Amino acid sequence: MRAIAVDVEPIRAAxxxxxxxxxxxxxxxxVSFIIAESAIFTIFVVAYLFYVxxxxxxxxxxxxxxxxxxxxxxxxxxxxxIHLAGKRLERNESKPFLALWLITIALxxxxxxxxALEWRRLIYEHGLTISTNLFGTTYYSLVGLHAVHVTLGxxxxxIVLGLSVAGHIHAHSARANVLSLYWHFVDVVWVxxxxxxxxxxx
Numbered sequence: 001m002r003a004i005a006v007d008v009e010p011i012r013a014a015x016x017x018x019x020x021x022x023x024x025x026x027x028x029x030x031v032s033f034i035i036a037e038s039a040i041f042t043i044f045v046v047a048y049l050f051y052v053x054x055x056x057x058x059x060x061x062x063x064x065x066x067x068x069x070x071x072x073x074x075x076x077x078x079x080x081x082i083h084l085a086g087k088r089l090e091r092n093e094s095k096p097f098l099a100l101w102l103i104t105i106a107l108x109x110x111x112x113x114x115x116a117l118e119w120r121r122l123i124y125e126h127g128l129t130i131s132t133n134l135f136g137t138t139y140y141s142l143v144g145l146h147a148v149h150v151t152l153g154x155x156x157x158x159i160v161l162g163l164s165v166a167g168h169i170h171a172h173s174a175r176a177n178v179l180s181l182y183w184h185f186v187d188v189v190w191v192x193x194x195x196x197x198x199x200x201x202x
Contacts, residue, residue: 026178034185041189044145045196048138052201055133061202064126071114072194078107079187082180089176098164105157108150115147146193149186
């Protein structure tokens with residue numbers, strides 16, 4: 001008898017379904033916070049644009065505002081340094097991370113110093129306070145809201161700096177990355193505020 005050959009197709013193993021992991025809680029929390037804060041900043045920006053030029057008395061933006069170019073460069077540069085710091089942390093390079101993180105704090109502090117100088121000049125040289133006119137109210141509200149967020153960021157950056165000096169930063173590297181998201185948000189918001197107040201609003 002002749003054997004009958006049976007053509008059997010090889011059985012292919014079913015591809016394993018892709019596993020889905022939950023996103024990092026810190027990142028989700030920070031993104032949610034940023035979305036909420038973006039809505040608040042949007043309200044303040046719209047209010048500034050709505051009331052600009054409607055003050056019944058001076059001073060006006062064109063009379064007193066000086067473009068803070070140097071301090072803006074400082075703040076925007078801090079986004080670069082904090083990004084590079086995060087890359088060094090991923091490579092376990094503690095000393096370069098510490099140096100870049102410290103530079104980030106210094107740049108943010110320089111920006112706040114510039115804001116303080118501007119407010120001092122506006123108040124004591126031009127008599128512009130939050131109650132002077134609509135411009136003063138909306139200006140200090142918008143720029144002040146941003147300054148509060150920068151100050152909060154500097155406090156958190158300083159805490160991370162302390163952890164780094166104490167040698168505990170690698171245990172909190174995820175938190176450092178989440179904080180970087182917040183700092184980038186603060187810088188992006190300043191681009192909007194700068195454009196509205198010092199370019200469009202003048």
